[in-house]
Amino acid sequence: MLGSMPPFVLFFVGAIVVAFTKGTVRKGVVLAVPLMGLVNLFMTAGADVGAPSAIGASVGQVYLTFDLFGYELQPYRADKLSLLFGYLFHIAAFLGFIYALHLGDGTPDGSVASEVGEDDVSGDSKATVQHVSAMLYAGSALGAVFAGDFITLFVFWELLAITSVFLVWARDSDRAYATGFRYLIIHVVSGVLLLSGALMLAHQTGSIEFGHVAGELHGDEAGGLAGAGLPALLLLIAFGIKAGFPLAHNWITEAYPESTPTGTVFLSAFTTKVAVYALARSFGGLDELIWIGTAMTFFPIFFAVLENDLRRVLGYSMINQIGFMVAGIGIGTAMAVNGAVAHAFADVIFKGLLFMSMGAVMTMTGRTKGTDLGGLYKTMPLTATLCIVGASAISAFPLFSAFVTKSMIMVAAIDEHHYIVWLFMLFASAGVLEHAGIKIPFFAFFAHDSGIRTKEPPKNMLVAMTIGGVLCVLLGVFPNTFYALLPFEMDYHPYDTRHVLTQLQLLCFGALGFIMLMKTGVYPDEKRAVHIDAEILYRKLGPWVMQAVGGAVGRLDAYVRATVMRLVQTVLGGLDRTHGSMGPLARSWASGSMVLWVALSLAVYLLFYLF
């Protein structure tokens, strides 16, 4: 019976219950909902579509349909692709809620927070808002993943934006409000583009099925982007905004650091991963994505290395990780797409873990700036250890999760002869190590001692982080169990000599580079990555190349922004003059002028009709 209940329903009902309960009952509910959902999903859809199958554009099991304007809406459709994300989001929601369990208990902020005059860093006073909106947000993500048609997808796409913005606003500062508004506008625009594309597509093909739109995926050739035309482009932009494509990525680095410690954990799990899922479903094998993805792995590194706010560093790092996924989707072979979705799975957990550890630091100290922190390992040893686990996972150390997922994408790139892409990715991997693998734990917990003496975060935070850390290791140690869940059939063994050696070399030299730069005092100002295959190139050109590239990217970015802003200002000024409250179009007119318009209209119509 439960089989026909879409997964989001449980969360939406849960949200209502959470809104009207308090204390222990609420804690029980927020933990029970994701677990019940997971069991429900596993027993029903999991049992039905669990067997390996090649999906391509083929549709899985549809559990629920109804009719709108003669189109069939499918609020609950499951195949192996959606199922994987379904499991993931349940797990992410569960971890997130454990992490956010203490909210409303009045757990005090770190003493430092009150000293620097920032009130309520943790957003503890907004406990109900955060619990309810996180519940709705997780439900919306599940709704989007199990949507079988574009209209349903659109509804959840917008719900994702509307429910999640409250997590940003929960910070309750003016900056957070402003950021939240920008975040909301960007996402609503993305939704409108999605709907426009879907309507056009419906008009062209007569179907609103959320399926493969463009690209060549695994025997299902939907054609290139140019062939698919404007609707496909609109959909791609809509998905791209949510996935943080270059120039559309700013909402990630803007909103995530502004949210509460707990809010960011939820934010990092759902929105971008829904976009990755949508890209995998609709644009698998689209060549353009390979380059977009590669650019995404590449450019955030420069910003991440320079950035001081450690949660913003993680934001850049998220774009970089999504870049790997997008590129994998673009390559489009079974292994590449498997790699992309597997990496999305792993990323939610290790990025969640990193955000949790930074959130814990922020809750206890009120600070997230690299320059303000340091030496915390003395008082927060557990948090520091768990952070290092997350950092190892994101850096793709063997036996950690990203090693078994990211390597699939890289190997697929080689198999498809995308050597330049592969080089860029290798470089980006070294960059990940620098800015996420080493920089995050190093500046927060080691480096110079900031003199902050605090204690470990609340137990529930530690529990959530521990589960996340264990999952990171489990995925890395038992990859084959995990591979069975992936949508396509493939034959891949991550632990052969070549992979392990390549990765270890990369990591060792990357770490060596970091240490060298630290010792010579170059690091925070200079950006440098040492890479085994490209080492001669980088050593010879040295910091100069890095500086030049970073500078050029920055200048280009600034120029584009300035030009657009100027244009917008000019247009707005013009509109204000004509449409503003005193403009000719808006002011009250004298009766004589009104009648004059009537006479003029009559004259024009007469001319038009008679001649």
Added chain:
Amino acid sequence: MSQNLPALLVVVPMLLAPLAALLNRSGPAWAVATAGIWFSFVTAIQLLQRVMAEGAITYAMGGWAAPIGIELRIDLASAFVVVIVSSIGAIGVLYARTSVAAEISEDRHALFYAALLLNVCGLLGISVTGDMFNVFVFLEISSLSAYSMIALGQDRRALTSAFQYLIMGSVGATFIVIGIGLLWVMTGSLAMMDLAERIPMVWESGQGDRTIAVAFTFLTVGVTLKLALFPLHLWLPNAYTYSPSAVTGYMAATSTKVSVYLLMRFFFTVFGKEFSFEQMQLDMVLMPLALVAILAMSLVAIYQTNVKRLLAFSSVAQVGYMVLGISFGSVLGIAAGIIHLFNHAVMKGALFMAMGCVMYRIGSVRIEDMKGLGKAMPWTMGAFVGGGLSMIGVPLTVGFVSKWYLVQAALAEGRWFVAAIVMVGSLMALIYVWKVVEVAYFQRREDEAEIREAPLGLLIPTYALVAASFWFGIDAGTTSSVAISAAETLLGVMP
């Protein structure tokens, strides 16, 4: 009795109006008005059901058949409009009880209810009559009663607004009567169905085709003035802004809608689609004006600081959507126009009524005075958000249904550009609705004066419309099937 329903629909409110005025006391006058309008509402539903089952009803007044006598002719399009007008009227009169008591001085209540009855009578009359001159007569009844209702507004500017509306309305009515007169001169007939046959004969005879064209012109200008199509909308913003809250809600949802109906009746039934669109190329005029209306008026709405005025400009933009649908000339387009007729009536009615609630409690509808109302008047602002979602066109609201059909109609014609403008219009609606929401929910009140929630007498009718805007957004099948059949009737294509 039941075969006389078409006549009773109009006659009952008309006869009750003097009774309400004679009673001259607030309570009884309201009771009479409520009885009259609800009678029309129930009748309208019955008529719609009968028309859906049996096809168009013709009723010869006094037993004199057309073209000599006057006939009432109710087809699906008119039945639908009759239901819109009478249902909004029925909800509006319930709302009026509390709202009027607060905004209009006691000695004028009876006159107000008499005017309201006359207005309903006039609008229903326009919708059901099959006679051109009768249209003019009912148009004047509805307009004159509207001027007097607007003039009852608290603000002193209500008087000048009503006067301006009177000038413009009279110009429009005069143009319409000139057009009708010219047609009569050329054909010797006033009955619509009769004219539909005779006009092509006169046109093809080649004698007097200019006169027909001039008549067409006068009717175009007259009707587009009454329905406030850009740039002849100038009377509307002030009239809506300064009239009593109960009047704004009711009028915004009905009077321009009936004018849109009149546009369709004139140009599809009387002149015929082929003549209007292919000979006279009316669509070449209507579509650009509709598009400008959507963009320019939405933009103006964004800049407004008075919410009633904001909603008034938004109404002009929404009229653009209706006319846009009609200008496609296809079944789908006209159906989209008719659907939006209903949907806009529901959502704009709800929004204006929510503003009436605000007016009732804080005596102002300026945006800056609405700070913190989200907390102080949660139900009222909830209704505003509900109606606002529909204005934006969020799925599961009526606004989405309208936009869906409009976009589909535009795409069926291959007009991507037009479809894009419809979407841009939605985004602009998002901005102006959000302006209000932001102030009401995200800013805190400065003064400490406690504001209470609006009384149930206002909230219940408001929520009836909000509920309708969701109900018909989810169950879109009913309205859209009626609208599509109505469009087919208007175009004379049988399904």
